[in-house]
Amino acid sequence: MALVGPSGAGKSTLLGLVNGSVPPTAGSVQVFGADPTALRGRAQRELRARVGTVHQHLELVGQLRVVHNVNAGRLSSWPAWRAAWSLVRPQGVAEVLAALEQVGLADRVFERTERLSGGQRQRVALARLLVQQPELVLADEPASALDPVLAERALTLLAGLAADRGGALVASLHDPALALRHCTRVVGLVEGRVVLDAPAAALTVGDLADFYGAPR
Amino acid sequence: MTAVLDRPQAPPRLQRVRTRWAWGLGALAVLGWSLAGAGAFTGDVVNPAGTGQFGRFASAALSPALDGAFLRVLADSVLVTVAYAALGAALAVLLGAVGAVAVARTTWGRRRLGWTLSRGALAVPRGLHEAVWGLLLVNLLGLDPWVGVLAIGVPYGAVTAKVFADLLDEVPRGGHSALLAGGVGRVPAALYGLLPPASGGLLSYSFYRLECAVRSAVVLGLIGAGGLGYQLLLSFSSLRWEQVWSCVYALALLCLLADVGGRAVRRRVAAPRSSGDRLRRDPALTTAVLGTLAAVVWSWWYLAISPATLVADRTGEQLRYVLAAAWPPDVDGSLLSAVAAAAVDTVQMSVIAIAVATAGAVVLAGLAARPARASAGRRLAGTVVRLALLLLRAVPPPVWALVLLFVLLPGILPGALALGVYTLGVLGRLAAEATEELDPRPRAALTALGAGPVAGWLYGVLPAATGPVLAFALYRWEVAIRDTVLVGLLGAGGLGALLASAVAAFDWGAVTTVLVALVLLTAAVDLVSARARAALR
Numbered sequence: 001m002a003l004v005g006p007s008g009a010g011k012s013t014l015l016g017l018v019n020g021s022v023p024p025t026a027g028s029v030q031v032f033g034a035d036p037t038a039l040r041g042r043a044q045r046e047l048r049a050r051v052g053t054v055h056q057h058l059e060l061v062g063q064l065r066v067v068h069n070v071n072a073g074r075l076s077s078w079p080a081w082r083a084a085w086s087l088v089r090p091q092g093v094a095e096v097l098a099a100l101e102q103v104g105l106a107d108r109v110f111e112r113t114e115r116l117s118g119g120q121r122q123r124v125a126l127a128r129l130l131v132q133q134p135e136l137v138l139a140d141e142p143a144s145a146l147d148p149v150l151a152e153r154a155l156t157l158l159a160g161l162a163a164d165r166g167g168a169l170v171a172s173l174h175d176p177a178l179a180l181r182h183c184t185r186v187v188g189l190v191e192g193r194v195v196l197d198a199p200a201a202a203l204t205v206g207d208l209a210d211f212y213g214a215p216r
Numbered sequence: 217m218t219a220v221l222d223r224p225q226a227p228p229r230l231q232r233v234r235t236r237w238a239w240g241l242g243a244l245a246v247l248g249w250s251l252a253g254a255g256a257f258t259g260d261v262v263n264p265a266g267t268g269q270f271g272r273f274a275s276a277a278l279s280p281a282l283d284g285a286f287l288r289v290l291a292d293s294v295l296v297t298v299a300y301a302a303l304g305a306a307l308a309v310l311l312g313a314v315g316a317v318a319v320a321r322t323t324w325g326r327r328r329l330g331w332t333l334s335r336g337a338l339a340v341p342r343g344l345h346e347a348v349w350g351l352l353l354v355n356l357l358g359l360d361p362w363v364g365v366l367a368i369g370v371p372y373g374a375v376t377a378k379v380f381a382d383l384l385d386e387v388p389r390g391g392h393s394a395l396l397a398g399g400v401g402r403v404p405a406a407l408y409g410l411l412p413p414a415s416g417g418l419l420s421y422s423f424y425r426l427e428c429a430v431r432s433a434v435v436l437g438l439i440g441a442g443g444l445g446y447q448l449l450l451s452f453s454s455l456r457w458e459q460v461w462s463c464v465y466a467l468a469l470l471c472l473l474a475d476v477g478g479r480a481v482r483r484r485v486a487a488p489r490s491s492g493d494r495l496r497r498d499p500a501l502t503t504a505v506l507g508t509l510a511a512v513v514w515s516w517w518y519l520a521i522s523p524a525t526l527v528a529d530r531t532g533e534q535l536r537y538v539l540a541a542a543w544p545p546d547v548d549g550s551l552l553s554a555v556a557a558a559a560v561d562t563v564q565m566s567v568i569a570i571a572v573a574t575a576g577a578v579v580l581a582g583l584a585a586r587p588a589r590a591s592a593g594r595r596l597a598g599t600v601v602r603l604a605l606l607l608l609r610a611v612p613p614p615v616w617a618l619v620l621l622f623v624l625l626p627g628i629l630p631g632a633l634a635l636g637v638y639t640l641g642v643l644g645r646l647a648a649e650a651t652e653e654l655d656p657r658p659r660a661a662l663t664a665l666g667a668g669p670v671a672g673w674l675y676g677v678l679p680a681a682t683g684p685v686l687a688f689a690l691y692r693w694e695v696a697i698r699d700t701v702l703v704g705l706l707g708a709g710g711l712g713a714l715l716a717s718a719v720a721a722f723d724w725g726a727v728t729t730v731l732v733a734l735v736l737l738t739a740a741v742d743l744v745s746a747r748a749r750a751a752l753r
Binding site: 019020021044045046047048049051052053055057059060061062063064065067068072073075076078080083084087090110132134 | 230657658660661662663664665666667668670671672674675676678679680682683
């Protein structure tokens with residue numbers, strides 16, 4: 001599913017509501033049949049582990065090596081001592097390498113993340129998601145720092161990742177063509193309200209372009 | 217051809233950064249050596265006989281002296297302390313602003329020699345503690361209010377110049393370089409490209425200096441300049457614990473006011489109110505700046521300071537006499553070996569102090585930081601920790617040393633622990649602020665994918681906080697080496713004790729020797745600290 005709409009329409013807020021990082025001011029949210037803000041402790045963490053997010057500003061820890069930032073995708077299932085030990089002696093390097101291989105970054109696995117370029121960091125964020133193996137994938141502008149070829153690959157990867165586990169991909173996108181190519185359903189937001197909800201097949205690039213350009 | 221391409225690549229190897237490991241191991245070795253020197257592993261350090269007195273002291277915390285006569289005395293000493301602090305800090309900021317331009321790397325550019333020399337010139341005033349300045353100035357000016365003001369203003373001015381220059385040098389260069397590349401002159405480029413990003417840091421550091429000046433004014437009281445510190449010492453030496461606690465609470469309240477004021481100003485600078493399309497000044501910021509200026513003027517009047525003292529004939533005569541007696545320095549063999557032994561004690565004290573403070577700060581920083589969203593219980597715990605830290609840094613280290621001497625035998629350890637406890641108060645606050653200023657989003661992202669609180673802290677906070685906290689710890693080590701002298705002046709050993717006895721004997725040649733040793737030692741510590749911080753980056 002693609003989320004489209006002008007800046008400030010509430011796309012990121014909507015994604016935040018779903019992964020539980022933004023508490024709703026009114027109403028409630030159901031994710032996999034549960035309210036993410038109502039759960040506590042272990043149950044909340046288990047629910048959150050099933051939802052993977054690629055954030056707009058990536059939210060990686062620059063001071064950590066790439067391997068740790070990718071391993072962070074598994075923190076929900078690791079006990080605290082293992083998380084701590086991994087910082088000293090990286091754990092599960094094989095899986096991390098496999099994930100980085102998929103995004104073409106395997107040679108940078110022990111690099112400090114802040115030394116990578118914007119596009120490379122974006123791919124680290126994707127690798128974190130691959131390791132997390134969520135059922136629902138939320139992506140906030142996952143293609144914004146990538147060139148067209150990489151953007152194409154990233155979205156294919158995200159859609160495939162969600163499909164593997166029988167789940168869905170919800171992505172906010174700025175590129176109408178990309179949205180129509182990779183998503184089956186398009187939802188348009190303006191000022192926090194849904195103003196469009198249609199199958200991608202029924203829309204053209206021109207229909208969507210109106211959403212970004214039109215001042216209201 | 218394909219055979220070559222298909223050969224499996226060797227997987228990348230994890231490489232440790234050697235320099236950091238070397239620094240880490242070196243630090244541990246030095247700490248072990250210091251602890252051994254302080255007798256922590258061998259001799260008796262605890263004095264069981266003093267626990268009764270300590271109990272009486274501690275229980276007086278709940279019943280501070282509140283009778284009218286004492287409160288009037290207390291109010292008077294508070295005003296004197298505030299006046300010294302305000303004038304001293306004002307002088308320091310003034311000197312610092314001028315000095316910063318003279319020592320900033322931005323000013324010198326690639327001319328390294330000039331930069332190094334100007335930095336070196338700062339090391340002398342910075343290397344001597346306020347109390348040492350006080351001790352020397354008393355001998356020049358007699359009992360004059362200028363002693364307190366200059367004793368704070370001169371060393372603080374040097375530190376402020378260094379920090380201001382660092383703040384300016386650490387501003388991201390992008391905007392400034394773009395202006396220079398666009399043909400803008402050096403001064404306007406600095407005004408538009410360097411000062412705005414640095415201004416928050418400069419203003420908040422100025423208010424931080426004011427807060428420090430309050431404590432220094434107290435310390436100067438301990439060596440006789442009057443005010444709250446003097447009162448505290450009087451009450452302490454007459455064993456009136458209730459009065460001691462009243463002084464401590466008054467001090468803590470003063471520090472709290474400075475703390476809260478400084479924080480409010482900093483917040484305002486960091487997140488200015490949106491003023492839309494009208495040019496408006498922030499009323500709170502304007503009040504703070506004008507209020508501080510008014511306090512400076514009032515202090516001038518209240519302390520009845522007159523510039524005449526500085527230019528009086530007697531001052532000049534005394535200066536000439538002391539300088540003549542102080543040169544050449546005494547290089548007698550027995551004095552030199554005493555200086556060397558005292559220098560080792562001083563280093564060991566400062567190392568133990570900073571280790572205690574850093575360990576405590578790391579544990580407490582998370583609790584002391586104000587999170588964006590928190591439960592009521594978490595908020596309460598945070599307030600209690602912050603108040604405790606405030607109390608730790610409100611009480612000057614020599615007073616902590618006196619308190620610790622109830623339960624510890626005299627030696628390096630009480631001095632070191634006193635300094636450690638005090639530094640913990642400062643470092644805990646700095647570490648908490650560093651934690652608050654971290655980008656909260658990586659941690660939030662980890663929480664959103666289901667990481668637990670410990671794992672979230674380890675991956676989202678620790679890596680980002682380690683650098684700034686260790687940098688603060690190293691910076692505080694530079695401060696601690698100066699403060700050990702203060703603790704020493706009041707009897708805990710090290711170079712401070714040596715200096716106090718030389719001044720008391722008017723042995724100016726020996727005073728020069730000890731001062732030179734002090735400046736060299738602090739300069740060496742600064743150098744090591746700077747190298748370590750560079751390795752951390």
